[in-house]
Amino acid sequence: MGFFDFFTQKIGIDLGTSNTLVYVSNKGITVNEPSVVAINTGSNEVCAVGENAKAMLDRTPKTINAVRPLQNGVIADFEITRVMIKYFIDKALNKKRFIKANIVICMPVGVTSIEKKAVEDVAYDSGARKVKLVEEPMAAAIGAGLPVDQPLGNMIIDIGGGTTEIAIISLGGIVESDSLRIAGDDMDMDIREYIKLKYKMDIGLVTAEKIKMTLGNASKEYYDKKHRARNKPQDTQEDGSSDDFDYVQVMEIRGRDIVSGLPLKITVTSDEIREAIAETVNNITNAIKRVFERTPPELSSDIYTNGIYLTGGGALLKGLDIYIEKETGLKVFIAENPLQSVALGAGKICEEM
Ligand code: ADP
Numbered sequence: 001m002g003f004f005d006f007f008t009q010k011i012g013i014d015l016g017t018s019n020t021l022v023y024v025s026n027k028g029i030t031v032n033e034p035s036v037v038a039i040n041t042g043s044n045e046v047c048a049v050g051e052n053a054k055a056m057l058d059r060t061p062k063t064i065n066a067v068r069p070l071q072n073g074v075i076a077d078f079e080i081t082r083v084m085i086k087y088f089i090d091k092a093l094n095k096k097r098f099i100k101a102n103i104v105i106c107m108p109v110g111v112t113s114i115e116k117k118a119v120e121d122v123a124y125d126s127g128a129r130k131v132k133l134v135e136e137p138m139a140a141a142i143g144a145g146l147p148v149d150q151p152l153g154n155m156i157i158d159i160g161g162g163t164t165e166i167a168i169i170s171l172g173g174i175v176e177s178d179s180l181r182i183a184g185d186d187m188d189m190d191i192r193e194y195i196k197l198k199y200k201m202d203i204g205l206v207t208a209e210k211i212k213m214t215l216g217n218a219s220k221e222y223y224d225k226k227h228r229a230r231n232k233p234q235d236t237q238e239d240g241s242s243d244d245f246d247y248v249q250v251m252e253i254r255g256r257d258i259v260s261g262l263p264l265k266i267t268v269t270s271d272e273i274r275e276a277i278a279e280t281v282n283n284i285t286n287a288i289k290r291v292f293e294r295t296p297p298e299l300s301s302d303i304y305t306n307g308i309y310l311t312g313g314g315a316l317l318k319g320l321d322i323y324i325e326k327e328t329g330l331k332v333f334i335a336e337n338p339l340q341s342v343a344l345g346a347g348k349i350c351e352e353m
């Protein structure tokens, strides 16, 4: 180890539209916070970043604006993005500014060269010695443990908050891909719209997301399978926990009557929420089919054999694997830690930098 290596950290950043994760060499993932920034609209000053800022989404007074600068997979505001990235890098390096870092940053395939340049500049600004930008699906595939360097077709789908990345990877490169601006956020909006139409009730997006995580599902069969599994003698998970959360099929929600403006309480079911998000789920599935159809025959036969891998928070939507399997005829697997795949992949890449 040289003198300079002592002061050089290696870090990998998953700059997601919903969550930013930072992997630090020899430590693992040390930062995992929402990609949210709260700004005082009067002074234009940043008042919170990450976890603290997310707590302000949907419940901010008029003087504070909580924003997600990467919401649609494009950088909506460079200055806010800059502050956010700097905050996360500082946090990962414990603000030891004398430490220089080699930084790997993952970005969606669809970003423009101006956006790439901007992110690179911020990283150098925040103390990077070297910066390497990596395409998100590549990092996701590496993080999910796929054999990306082999002469084999690997298919990875990363469903985040603002974007869905679909990629076929072989011999260390992306052969075919698509980057959609349809993902988890759209499901939240679908749920809000559905409840507005059906119950004349207004709910915030934070509530809609909670409903999605609890009741959201893409296939009724998910619950049937769960029930069959539960009726077996072994009724707890390997780690001893029970998964009652997965059985919840009704939920009471509170909001505001859009006509009277008065508080309102309703009960929604998992069947209703499946209906609410069905179109978005179907749009994502159709995009997967289109990418598969464009894949060279040799690689698509590998994918027939090995299946496709889901990562990103969207992979946690109940029964999504079952639905995609049924629609595409391909085997579908969910990565072990879908919310961490990209950061873990970025970590592996930075270790080798
Ligand atoms: P990004 O990479 O864009 O930051 P993430 O991979 O962190 O996104 O995933 C965030 C998305 O995953 C959000 O839309 C969130 O609501 C969704 N999500 C997280 N957990 C679940 C769950 N259990 N069921 C359905 N969606 C989920």
Ligand code: MG
Binding pocket: 014, 015, 016, 017, 136, 158, 160, 312, 342
């Ligand atoms: Mg992501």
